[in-house]
Every structure is written in structure tokens, then in C-alpha cells.
Amino acid sequence: MASATRPLEGRRIVVTRPASQAAELAEPLRALGAEVVLLPTIEIVPPLDGGAALDAALAHLADYRWLVVTSVNGADAVLARRPDRPSGLGVAAIGPATAERMRRGGWAVDLVPDAYVAEALLDALGHPGAVGDAVLVARAAVARDVLPVGLRERGWVVEVVDAYRTVDTTVDADAVRRAAGADTVTFTSPSTVERFVRLVGAADVPPLVACIGPVTADAARAAGLTVSVEASTYTVAGLVAALVARS
Numbered sequence: 001m002a003s004a005t006r007p008l009e010g011r012r013i014v015v016t017r018p019a020s021q022a023a024e025l026a027e028p029l030r031a032l033g034a035e036v037v038l039l040p041t042i043e044i045v046p047p048l049d050g051g052a053a054l055d056a057a058l059a060h061l062a063d064y065r066w067l068v069v070t071s072v073n074g075a076d077a078v079l080a081r082r083p084d085r086p087s088g089l090g091v092a093a094i095g096p097a098t099a100e101r102m103r104r105g106g107w108a109v110d111l112v113p114d115a116y117v118a119e120a121l122l123d124a125l126g127h128p129g130a131v132g133d134a135v136l137v138a139r140a141a142v143a144r145d146v147l148p149v150g151l152r153e154r155g156w157v158v159e160v161v162d163a164y165r166t167v168d169t170t171v172d173a174d175a176v177r178r179a180a181g182a183d184t185v186t187f188t189s190p191s192t193v194e195r196f197v198r199l200v201g202a203a204d205v206p207p208l209v210a211c212i213g214p215v216t217a218d219a220a221r222a223a224g225l226t227v228s229v230e231a232s233t234y235t236v237a238g239l240v241a242a243l244v245a246r247s
Helices: 023-031 052-058 072-081 096-104 118-125 146-153 173-180 190-200 214-222 236-246
Strands: 012-015 035-038 042-045 066-069 090-093 134-140 157-168 184-187 208-211 227-230
Touching (some): 023 236, 035 173, 042 190, 052 072, 066 118, 072 096, 072 134, 072 157, 090 118, 118 146, 146 157, 184 190, 184 214, 184 236, 190 214, 208 214, 208 236, 214 227, 227 236
Parallel strands (some): 012 184, 066 090, 066 134, 134 157, 208 227
Antiparallel strands (some): 042 157
């Protein structure tokens, strides 16, 4: 039975994040009493060009007014290839986790929007200060075009480079069966939604669907799922808090 200190007691919750990132969500869920089913649906790998386009862009960072990093994975890719930040370059991160990863790598972050989605970052960047001001966007190989399209419409020169890509990972058949029998599934990106539905089938998705934010929730609804929990703060901690509030 759930208690004040273990409000998720008796709940079986599926974590679909990549294996390298699952603990950040799984550990607090276990601490709150949940039985966690680890079912990594995707893994993060280098882009198809091996990072050549990113390397080329990072070699000329001084040519840009802003570097925009849209995820922790993008931050990791940038930091692995360019340890120093040129003076005069603005750095924007789409959320606090991404910003923190950049800071831990020694890069100051100048801009984090109030809402951790591309639309908010677009509004925060606004219009260029001068003709020809350029923005480098380091992101996943497959991503929404809201940010680059919106920046170009505002007058920015925009270069988009693939920093990484997501691919399906091999899954354990027993974990799939346990996931289908769970009462809750958590999603932290549209790609985790799409892969999970392909694995278990829409009819066998657990009844309570919890999403980290509106972009992921939209992907879940597009897949035919009913979203029961949507974090108001689009972070892993926000998702955990939303699950507790729903318990």
C-alpha cells in the first residue's frame, strides 16, 4: 500500500529511455516505491557522417552569433569535439538539464527559455541584431523544424547539423512482456513513444501514459494513446513529480 514516503508503492512503471540515461528516472521511481521495468527502446549513436558536419561547424564557431543545443545528447556531442568556447559566442540550451551538461563541460550558458520547448527558445532568441547574424543548431538527425524555420523567418542565418541520431535497440522479450503488463509507461521523447508502440502494440500499452512534456505528449496522442500524465516542468524531475501527484 502506498504511503506518504512511498507514494508509488504497488505501481509497475516502465522506463523507456536509453540504457545510458535510464537510471536518472528509474532510481527516484524506485525510491518512491515503484517496481520499475527497464525497457530501453532506443540508443544514441553518432550521425551517419560520423560527426563530420558537426566537426566542420565547430571549427568555425567564431562565425556564429549563437550556438543552440537542444538536448543533453547534443551537449555531449559538442563537448566531445570542442572543449573551448570562443569569446563573443552566445550559447542557448533548450532546458536546465542541457544547460547543466554544458556548464559541467566548462561552457557558460547565456540563455535557457522559461518553457523547455523549441517555440519558447525561438521567442527568447528573437530577431538578429545585425544582417548576417548566424545561428548554429546542433540537434538530433530527425527533429522538428520549428526552431530553424522560425529563426530564418526572423532573419537569422541558420545552419543545422546532426549531432547524433537515435536508433532502435535490441530488447529482451521478457522485458517486453513485463512492460505490457505494467500499469504505467513513461515517455521522455517522441522516439521512445514510436518505438514502444511498435514493440508492444497500441492495444497493449499500459493504461496510464506519462509524458515529460507537450512535444512527447503530442507524439503519444498521434500514436493513438491517451495521455494521463503530462509534466508541467519538462524535466525528469518534473515527470516524477507529476506521477506522484497523480498517485
